[in-house]
Amino acid sequence: MAVDRFSVLFRLLGAVSILVLWEIAGRQGWLGTSFPPLSEIFGVFENATSRRLFARAVSATLYASAIAFVIGALFALVLALLSFTQPWSERGLDTMASSLYAVPTISFGPVFILLAGPANTAIVLGALSTFFPIYVALTSALRFAPRGYDDLATVVGASRQKSFFLLKLPHAVPAFVDGLRMGAPAAVLGVILGEWFGASRGLGIVIISSLQNVRISQLWAAACLSIACTFGAYVLLTVIYRAAYRRFAW
Amino acid sequence: MSAVPHLVVAPDSRNSGAALRIESVSKTFRLGRGEFVPALDQVSISAAPGEFIAVVGPSGCGKSTLLRIAAGLEEPDSGKALIGEQPPEAVTKEHRIGVAFQDHALLPWLSVAENIMLPARLAGLSPDRARMMELAKLVGLSDFTKARPKQLSGGMRQRVAIARAMMLEPILLLFDEPFGALDLVTRRSLNIEMQRIWSELGTTTMLITHSVDEAVQLADRVYVMASRPGRIFAEIPIHLDRPRDRRVTTTTAFLNLVQEVSVALDDASDQSAG
Ligand SMILES: Nc1ncnc2c1ncn2[C@@H]1O[C@H](COP(=O)(O)OP(=O)(O)OP(=O)(O)O)[C@@H](O)[C@H]1O
Numbered sequence: 001m002a003v004d005r006f007s008v009l010f011r012l013l014g015a016v017s018i019l020v021l022w023e024i025a026g027r028q029g030w031l032g033t034s035f036p037p038l039s040e041i042f043g044v045f046e047n048a049t050s051r052r053l054f055a056r057a058v059s060a061t062l063y064a065s066a067i068a069f070v071i072g073a074l075f076a077l078v079l080a081l082l083s084f085t086q087p088w089s090e091r092g093l094d095t096m097a098s099s100l101y102a103v104p105t106i107s108f109g110p111v112f113i114l115l116a117g118p119a120n121t122a123i124v125l126g127a128l129s130t131f132f133p134i135y136v137a138l139t140s141a142l143r144f145a146p147r148g149y150d151d152l153a154t155v156v157g158a159s160r161q162k163s164f165f166l167l168k169l170p171h172a173v174p175a176f177v178d179g180l181r182m183g184a185p186a187a188v189l190g191v192i193l194g195e196w197f198g199a200s201r202g203l204g205i206v207i208i209s210s211l212q213n214v215r216i217s218q219l220w221a222a223a224c225l226s227i228a229c230t231f232g233a234y235v236l237l238t239v240i241y242r243a244a245y246r247r248f249a250w
Numbered sequence: 251m252s253a254v255p256h257l258v259v260a261p262d263s264r265n266s267g268a269a270l271r272i273e274s275v276s277k278t279f280r281l282g283r284g285e286f287v288p289a290l291d292q293v294s295i296s297a298a299p300g301e302f303i304a305v306v307g308p309s310g311c312g313k314s315t316l317l318r319i320a321a322g323l324e325e326p327d328s329g330k331a332l333i334g335e336q337p338p339e340a341v342t343k344e345h346r347i348g349v350a351f352q353d354h355a356l357l358p359w360l361s362v363a364e365n366i367m368l369p370a371r372l373a374g375l376s377p378d379r380a381r382m383m384e385l386a387k388l389v390g391l392s393d394f395t396k397a398r399p400k401q402l403s404g405g406m407r408q409r410v411a412i413a414r415a416m417m418l419e420p421i422l423l424l425f426d427e428p429f430g431a432l433d434l435v436t437r438r439s440l441n442i443e444m445q446r447i448w449s450e451l452g453t454t455t456m457l458i459t460h461s462v463d464e465a466v467q468l469a470d471r472v473y474v475m476a477s478r479p480g481r482i483f484a485e486i487p488i489h490l491d492r493p494r495d496r497r498v499t500t501t502t503a504f505l506n507l508v509q510e511v512s513v514a515l516d517d518a519s520d521q522s523a524g
């Protein structure tokens with residue numbers, strides 16, 4: 001108990017000192033003019049117009065991220081189940097998944113502008129980034145279920161379907177949700193990246209236009225909001241993950 | 251499906267046990283490049299219908315491997331296992347083998363009740379709640395049917411695994427150290443309870459145990475194994491009257507048999523290549 005309280009205290013202290021250091025470094029201009037103090041970054045939100053701008057950008061990005069997340073997760077689910085139940089597809093799907101992962105997401109941008117149009121590129125890149133962690137988590141949980149489960153299934157003469165639905169699938173639930181937890185922030189990042197290729201609104205757009213117009217504080221504000229969004233997605237899914245873990249694992 | 255021969259058929263079809271015959275089974279495991287473990291060498295054991303046999307032996311002598319062969323989980327290199335007249339695979343397809351594994355293999359997402367009924371659901375049969383309650387009561391877990399395995403102690407988990415093994419009214423029960431994590435008192439009282447059930451059900455049973463006391467108290471015959479390669483070292487019949495309650499364990503006959511098995515076990519360990 002005491003240890004817990006201390007570690008929380010230390011973490012808080014660490015976070016606060018970083019923020020204070022940031023403020024001082026910004027005010028003193030230690031890292032140049034492109035590194036503003038925190039107060040200036042948050043000052044951006046005092047302006048009603050930019051508040052509206054950011055609200056619109058955040059909701060556009062989150063909306064696109066949610067869609068990307070759902071699409072990516074569905075694809076991962078379907079393909080993971082396919083690769084597990086249809087051994088002939090396993091090799092090909094694994095290779096496809098890891099090649100997609102090995103190539104930097106941003107390099108797909110131009111391809112998808114052509115294929116999906118600039119407006120949808122954000123969602124496609126978001127879905128693509130979500131896909132990999134979920135696919136990997138789910139396939140490995142399905143493949144590496146405890147040997148005892150297979151033995152049990154064999155000994156009671158269970159059919160493949162029964163063993164899959166009663167043993168393998170529930171066993172894989174925590175890993176799947178863990179994959180979702182990794183995939184959620186990836187969706188947000190993918191969407192922001194994709195927005196650079198010509199979405200009409202979103203945090204990625206704000207970042208690009210701030211950069212082009214040299215509005216440093218606004219750029220930082222957009223970056224901070226992006227981080228808040230990915231972190232929020234992660235925290236939300238972590239709560240769900242904990243619940244799934246409590247319910248399905250030892 | 252053809253009826254299993256040697257079946258002792260009772261009115262309610264419960265009193266059914268099939269003969270178990272394992273005939274000169276050998277099994278070698280490959281460890282790595284050119285390295286092999288001779289786990290079993292020409293091992294033969296048998297149990298008559300309704301008979302209770304126990305297998306004791308030093309750790310690593312191949313007891314679990316033998317049980318896995320009897321359950322159809324492992325293919326022997328040579329020799330064969332028969333349950334009645336059928337190979338184990340055929341009997342598992344009829345859902346008539348009950349196994350309690352060394353590492354219980356309970357499902358953490360199911361309650362105790364659901365874990366006990368799991369074999370029925372896996373087999374595609376409708377789970378019989380009344381039987382589940384009966385089994386939970388037998389292993390002393392009536393009050394815990396709604397609990398999850400992780401809320402139970404190690405010994406309680408083993409008891410769930412024992413109950414689960416009996417769910418499908420098996421004609422052969424295979425127990426791999428199911429009482430390992432139990433304290434002596436619980437173990438003894440469970441042993442006595444089990445005997446009552448076994449005498450009622452008449453299920454042929456193979457029990458692997460490290461406890462000589464337990465083997466002598468429960469079994470009609472005790473096999474002592476030696477290791478490297480795993481082989482049968484001695485076969486000791488236990489001629490004690492049943493039911494064998496607490497009082498039996500203090501009789502000279504019982505103690506002599508315990509001594510005899512212990513000596514055989516020591517000799518087996520000495521003869522096991524180190
Ligand atoms: N799947 C396997 N692959 C390789 N070797 C194995 C395998 N299973 C068992 N063995 C080896 O076979 C031998 C017998 O193992 P087994 O588990 O049957 O022993 P045991 O008598 O049940 O031991 P314990 O009392 O410790 O449970 C051991 O030397 C073990 O290393």
Ligand SMILES: [Mg+2]
Nearest residue numbers: 313314352426
């Ligand atoms: Mg063993």
